[in-house]
Amino acid sequence: MTIYYCPVDGTRSATTALTWCCPVCRGPWDLDFTPARGGGMNALSPRIDSLWRYKDFLPLDSSTISLGEGRTPLVPLTDTVSAKLDYLMPTLSFKDRGAVMLAELARRLGPDRVVADSTGNAGTSVAAYCARAGLPCTVYVPEGTSPKKTEQIQAHGARLVAVPGGREATALAARAAA
Structure with a gap:
């Protein structure tokens, strides 16, 4: 069984809980899971050509x-x-691997919206995968973020919020919104 785990204080919570952080220390969750070991690399060849071919090793x-x-x-x-x-990933970034997992978990939990903070690539990935999952998404970015990145985020249908200040101010604004 996969559960949320706080690496700071050891708090645990079910992944069905709509919590974005540890309620004790407010730090980010890790996933604690035991991967199901499949039949080795040969078992992968007939599987779908995406990250999900490795489902035996994913949370x-x-x-x-x-x-x-x-x-x-x-x-x-x-x-x-x-x-x-x-750079050959769908949104041109390795961040797609994490974004597809985030979007799938969010799809299962059914939140009103997904909130992310980013300086560009992560926001683009999260926006794209939320769009694929049919989830409303708001991405907070620092006000000086590249126009190309903000255009990409909006092209995927996400609501974009430019935050005055730098990366830390953006993270704080996204946390407050969440």
């Missing part, structure tokens, strides 16, 4: 949400160094 076992994230190429650069080409 959520299935999803109806995907934009085809994952499976980006690993290109050898030298004998010992390779590059993962995550």
